[in-house]
Amino acid sequence: MAGGPSIRLYRAEWSTNCERVGLALAHKDIGAQSVLIEYSNRGPVQAISGQGLVPVIEDAGEVVSDSVAIIRHLERRNPEPRLFPVPAARRAELDLFIDWFERAYKEPPNAIEAELERGEREGVEPDRALLDRLGARMRSHLDLLERLLEGREYLFGNFSAADCVAYPFLKYTAGRDPADDELFHRILAERQPLGEDHPNLRAWIGRVGERPRAY
Numbered sequence: 001m002a003g004g005p006s007i008r009l010y011r012a013e014w015s016t017n018c019e020r021v022g023l024a025l026a027h028k029d030i031g032a033q034s035v036l037i038e039y040s041n042r043g044p045v046q047a048i049s050g051q052g053l054v055p056v057i058e059d060a061g062e063v064v065s066d067s068v069a070i071i072r073h074l075e076r077r078n079p080e081p082r083l084f085p086v087p088a089a090r091r092a093e094l095d096l097f098i099d100w101f102e103r104a105y106k107e108p109p110n111a112i113e114a115e116l117e118r119g120e121r122e123g124v125e126p127d128r129a130l131l132d133r134l135g136a137r138m139r140s141h142l143d144l145l146e147r148l149l150e151g152r153e154y155l156f157g158n159f160s161a162a163d164c165v166a167y168p169f170l171k172y173t174a175g176r177d178p179a180d181d182e183l184f185h186r187i188l189a190e191r192q193p194l195g196e197d198h199p200n201l202r203a204w205i206g207r208v209g210e211r212p213r214a215y
């Protein structure tokens with residue numbers, strides 16, 4: 001590519017939200033210069049975006065933070081190959097799924113993390129009944145996703161933004177690299193048991209896992 005990639009991606013190791021962008025960039029064959037940051041030094045991300053979370057991209061002078069906003073930006077800038085369907089109703093379905101994922105799917109593991117951290121901070125046992133209820137909701141989400149994948153290879157048929165958004169969180173059903181020791185990721189690995197009754201989800205994890213990443 002003449003002059004090298006014009007997109008700079010700020011990311012952190014093991015970041016689920018960064019992997020979303022890595023999948024989207026690779027699908028669109030967009031080259032990106034990757035800037036790996038440590039959470040202990042967010043200076044470069046703060047300086048460029050005014051906040052400390054990754055991913056952030058800088059694309060021809062435009063700075064975009066938040067993984068979903070970045071994927072939408074990439075779709076506007078490079079529509080083909082698509083990550084969002086064109087027909088309005090199909091696109092609305094995908095938007096609804098992403099909204100569900102960002103709120104409903106993420107809520108129980110986030111709440112479990114908060115409860116475990118509270119126990120640690122206050123030197124008390126976490127509320128086991130609460131953890132059990134939240135764990136049951138996580139398992140029910142797996143069952144829902146299993147049904148969504150019935151008869152199709154990807155969440156909405158063709159590979160789409162839905163797969164980019166969901167996979168980095170669902171891949172923990174297949175285990176965790178021991179070097180990836182973030183509490184949130186341990187929760188995802190320990191509380192999303194894939195069973196015999198999840199063949200579609202298992203196959204999808206393998207399928208998306210084999211797709212290219214931008215870094």
Ligand SMILES: N[C@@H](CCC(=O)N[C@@H](CS)C(=O)NCC(=O)O)C(=O)O
Binds near residue numbers: 068
């Ligand atoms: N809604 C944001 C969330 C970004 C986010 O939470 N990023 C994580 C990495 S996956 C992060 O920067 N964590 C550092 C921290 O929470 O301090 C997105 O989708 O990009």
